[in-house]
Amino acid sequence: MNKRVVGGAIVTAIAIVYLHLVLSVYYWLADLRGSGLVAPTWDHLALVALLVGLGWWGTRRQWLARGLPIGLTVLLVAFFLLGIAQGFARREFGYDVVLALHLAYVPELFKMLYDGETLGMFLVYIAMLAAVLALITAGVHAAIGRVLREAGATRNRRIGIAAGTAAYAVIAIPLAGIHGPLTAEMGRQIDTALHIEQHLDEAGQRMTLETSWLKKRNPFRQLERPPTIYVFMIESYGRALFTDDFPQFQSYAGTAEGKLRQAGYGLRSRYLTAPVFGGSSWMANATLLCGVRIQDQKRFEALYRSEVACLPRLLNEAGYHTILAASNITYYDERFMGVLPFKQLYYRDNLGYKGPRFTWSYMPDQYTIQFVHERELTKRGDTPTLAYFILTSSHHPWSKLPRYVADWNTIGDGSIFARLPPQKFRNSFVGGKQVNQGFAMSIEYSFQVVVEYLLREAVDDNTLVIVMGDHQPRAPIADLKKDTWDVPVHILSRNPALVESFAALGYTPGFTPNPDAPDVPMEGFLLHLLKALAP
Numbered sequence: 457m458n459k460r461v462v463g464g465a466i467v468t469a470i471a472i473v474y475l476h477l478v479l480s481v482y483y484w485l486a487d488l489r490g491s492g493l494v495a496p497t498w499d500h501l502a503l504v505a506l507l508v509g510l511g512w513w514g515t516r517r518q519w520l521a522r523g524l525p526i527g528l529t530v531l532l533v534a535f536f537l538l539g540i541a542q543g544f545a546r547r548e549f550g551y552d553v554v555l556a557l558h559l560a561y562v563p564e565l566f567k568m569l570y571d572g573e574t575l576g577m578f579l580v581y582i583a584m585l586a587a588v589l590a591l592i593t594a595g596v597h598a599a600i601g602r603v604l605r606e607a608g609a610t611r612n613r614r615i616g617i618a619a620g621t622a623a624y625a626v627i628a629i630p631l632a633g634i635h636g637p638l639t640a641e642m643g644r645q646i647d648t649a650l651h652i653e654q655h656l657d658e659a660g661q662r663m664t665l666e667t668s669w670l671k672k673r674n675p676f677r678q679l680e681r682p683p684t685i686y687v688f689m690i691e692s693y694g695r696a697l698f699t700d701d702f703p704q705f706q707s708y709a710g711t712a713e714g715k716l717r718q719a720g721y722g723l724r725s726r727y728l729t730a731p732v733f734g735g736s737s738w739m740a741n742a743t744l745l746c747g748v749r750i751q752d753q754k755r756f757e758a759l760y761r762s763e764v765a766c767l768p769r770l771l772n773e774a775g776y777h778t779i780l781a782a783s784n785i786t787y788y789d790e791r792f793m794g795v796l797p798f799k800q801l802y803y804r805d806n807l808g809y810k811g812p813r814f815t816w817s818y819m820p821d822q823y824t825i826q827f828v829h830e831r832e833l834t835k836r837g838d839t840p841t842l843a844y845f846i847l848t849s850s851h852h853p854w855s856k857l858p859r860y861v862a863d864w865n866t867i868g869d870g871s872i873f874a875r876l877p878p879q880k881f882r883n884s885f886v887g888g889k890q891v892n893q894g895f896a897m898s899i900e901y902s903f904q905v906v907v908e909y910l911l912r913e914a915v916d917d918n919t920l921v922i923v924m925g926d927h928q929p930r931a932p933i934a935d936l937k938k939d940t941w942d943v944p945v946h947i948l949s950r951n952p953a954l955v956e957s958f959a960a961l962g963y964t965p966g967f968t969p970n971p972d973a974p975d976v977p978m979e980g981f982l983l984h985l986l987k988a989l990a991p
Contacts, residue, residue: 471602471603472599472603475503475504477493478535479497479499479536479636479638480497481539481540482635482641485540485543485544485546486543486546487547495629495633496634497634502637504603507600507607508603508614508618511607512607528596529600532600536596538638538642541553545558547936548734548735548930549736551732552752554648554754555649556649566582569581569885657761659755659758659761660758663759663764664762667746667747667748667764670747670982674773675986676770676986677773679989682774682840683918683920683954684842685771685841685919686919686922687842687922687924688902689844689926690906690924690925691737691847691849691851691902691925692852692895692927692928692930693924693925693943693944694927694934694944695727695934695939695943696928696933697896697899698968698969701892704896705896712904712907712967713966715911721949722952722956723946723948723955723967724947725944725963725964725966725968726945726964726973726976727944727973727975727976728942728978729941729942729978730925730941731750731941731977731978731979733928733930733941734929734930734931734934737846737927739751742756742766742795745796746764747766747980747982759795760791760794760795767842768796769797776842777799777836777840777841777842778797778800778844779799779842779844780801780846781825781844782846783807783809783818783848784817784846784848784851785801787803787805798842804819807823808870809827811869811874812873815851819870820870820873820905821845821847821848821849821901821906822864822867824845825909826864847906849902850895850899850901851898852885853884853885854888854891854894854895854898855880855881855882856879856880857878857879857880857897857901858878859873860908864909879901881894891932915950917950919949919951921947922947923948924944924946925943942975943978944969945969946967
């Protein structure tokens with residue numbers, strides 16, 4: 457056989473395999489199983505059939521020879537990018553991408569990469585990303601053109617391409633199955649984008665029905681002695697901290713528990729199952745505050761279309777002063793405040809911070825707590841208060857942590873943190889050599905801030921303190937497929953009756969939750985709170 461013909465057949469086979477791999481990314485990246493790459497896809501088989509047919513029919517049609525590879529290249533690169541996005545979302549967070557909603561978050565991803573890296577490494581990653589995308593595009597265009605030309609050359613070559621692809625499908629499908637069609641998923645994404653308002657309205661109506669029990673009456677109005685409530689939501693504080701990988705943190709937690717008990721605090725804990733994993737903290741916070749599961753961006757956006765009565769609204773109606781301290785919120789959002797109507801919002805631009813940034817966290821947790829304490833908590837008088845702190849110092853990538861300031865009175869405008877050398881770890885947005893160490897130290901820092909605050913301040917016996925995590929940490933610390941989605945929640949108070957009211961709800965003494973307690977979703981905590989406080 458002619459060497460040139462054999463060589464051409466090999467190159468064509470490589471082109472066909474390359475197109476298969478580009479389409480298979482959607483199915484492979486989400487779980488990294490080999491079958492995701494081996495299994496044929498309906499889209500790939502249809503593509504080869506199309507190229508064989510058009511190669512024979514359109515060999516003399518110049519517009520087809522020039523225009524078709526470009527059009528198909530754009531389509532396949534779009535499939536590839538959708539596969540990257542879907543695989544990333546499913547692997548990292550456990551939910552599906554909705555392009556109509558998630559495209560707005562692409563700049564934020566690049567911003568997180570920028571904040572978590574040096575400028576040099578950020579530029580290297582951007583250059584690598586651009587190069588990979590250019591190579592993928594060039595490769596797809598060349599592969600499509602190759603198969604199209606080969607199919608248009610002779611009848612025998614067309615038969616060879618078709619027969620080889622069919623033989624592969626016959627062998628691979630019984631072993632690995634068949635995926636797709638990916639074209640249908642792209643169609644669903646387009647349909648969702650075209651009818652996004654309808655989809656969100658329908659989801660909002662469902663969420664309203666799911667929480668209709670809260671609209672019948674406001675239970676907080678029934679309380680004879682409404683307690684002040686402090687909530688400290690610690691970023692990435694998950695059940696992973698209570699595994700054998702983190703004995704140092706468990707030792708610290710035991711020491712902290714002893715100090716708190718000596719200061720008169722009672723303490724009970726349990727696990728709650730978060731709606732997200734590894735990130736998307738805003739969904740976890742909304743789930744906790746609204747008593748409805750928000751496990752993806754569609755449900756979060758639909759919350760704005762719903763009539764769900766979230767905790768701040770219920771407490772406002774019961775005479776509470778409600779405060780949200782969220783240092784990583786960068787702007788005031790009317791929609792957000794409509795659903796979660798805190799009376800006072802402290803976010804990045806009105807916290808008055810003059811110190812350095814610590815990777816993704818705009819300011820240290822200690823500063824946020826001290827600022828709100830001075831501005832609000834020392835002046836609340838007899839008014840019951842909800843102070844909800846979203847703490848961010850333990851956010852991935854765990855590479856740069858602030859130092860704890862022993863004398864809180866010297867914190868001032870935060871410029872002191874510029875004079876204190878930060879704790880640094882060899883981690884980055886994409887990985888690192890000290891991931892476990894940096895993560896554990898970041899959680900310990902946030903815990904230390906909260907514990908020392910509670911020991912330092914004269915928290916009265918009608919204050920309920922809730923310390924909890926928003927979601928499990930991302931890989932490699934926790935695995936979305938293998939680990940639970942549980943986060944610890946701790947109930948503290950100097951009033952034993954407040955703490956013991958949670959005993960019947962599965963909260964056990966101490967900082968370490970019972971690992972064998974029945975699963976309770978995070979949205980169930982609002983009901984727990986109501987039951988515990990019920991007169």
